[in-house]
Amino acid sequence: MHLTGLDLLFWAASFVGHVTLLLVLCIRRRVRTFPLFTTFISANILRTIALYLIAHFGTKATYFYTYWYLAILDACLQLGVVYELASGIFRPLGVWAKDVRRSFIWLGSLSVAVAAALTWLASPPTRLWMQSVMIKGNLFSAALMSELFVSMIALSVTVGLPWRTHITRIAQGLGVYSIIDVLVEAAHSYFGLGRDSRAYDDLSHARIAVYLACTMYWIIMLWRDAPQPRELSEQMRRDLLALQGRVGYRLQGLRSRRGQ
């Protein structure tokens, strides 16, 4: 497999960026707060190593299948990150806010339907059916992710649930990347992948550059601490604890009634 100097540069930058981000997550003790995001970043490091080795020592077929399986894993982990962020926003007391869960499921279903419709409309000119599947799969994933992020923003503002600092930063990075990725994948679908793959490669480089910028943003933002809260007065702590017990009980009650 032929790799240009730019390909190798992006590969190396992506690897260094992810390793740095993983170190930041570990050193600043964000792993426990964001276990799925950490897994997503770790999986990206392993993916970069695996694909690099296969590109050098493996066959084209091995590379293609490995790339495809890892792309599915990547999409699943991205959905996991969306769930993790949504949990941080919509489960302020450890239980899904009653009025949010149904809306979120509804918006999620709508997002899948719209992403599927866009994917169905795409007809990339390719030589092999596998290439078409790959381009369409990427478009579906990008459209779905961008919709989920926008849905999360809209829903949280509508119901009045605030975002904690680091959740906001991760979501901003992934959200902006997803929307740009939709444009890149749409262009991939338009130009396709024929004998001349220059357009495809240039677009892929643009996508990776955006992702690298996003990784840099995460490194800086997750290194910084969230604003320090004030110390609660004893009376206030007692009041809020009592209230938490009451609200928690009511939410549990609502949840168990729904389960019946």
Next chain:
Amino acid sequence: MSARTILFLAAIVVFVAVLVVVAVYYHRRGRRTSDGSWEQLLERLTFVDRDGVAQIALDYADESGRRRTEDSDTGLEPSQIWKLIGGLDGLELLEKNCPVLIDLASYVQQWYPEAVVLAEELRLNAREIEWHVERLRGAAKTGNMELSFANYAQPAIAKYYLMTRRVLALYERGNLPMLTDLQRVI
């Protein structure tokens, strides 16, 4: 270029435009709420007759929200409640103020993240008020307002009153300097 490709490109343009517009709109709305000044937050509150609200609420429940028994209430008639609160319009004003009360609790979260508990409690209360007012709107359409008002208006007003008391208590316990402003408006 085939018709399908044109349709695809048009769909992508519309899709991205809608996503960007929705994201920017809600992001700005969220920023207005969280970064808005204290004055802007208070300006969003609509004036309601606080004494009337308190009178109706305390006839239904005590300060802690516990429902009064038949013997201990002052026996306000539905027609008196209607007059004190200003009918369905008055209840809709309370409903409109509920998101501001939630934002007032969320405002405290910038110093005390634990206040999320109160914001969550207020969100549940606001949902209940919304539910009661929705029933009354339905009753107004079907001409059953008189009967429904007795059932739904007072619990909604009592819940609203309790929400205001909880917000005030939060600012008081936190020794926040905005308490005086707040006492003047809610």
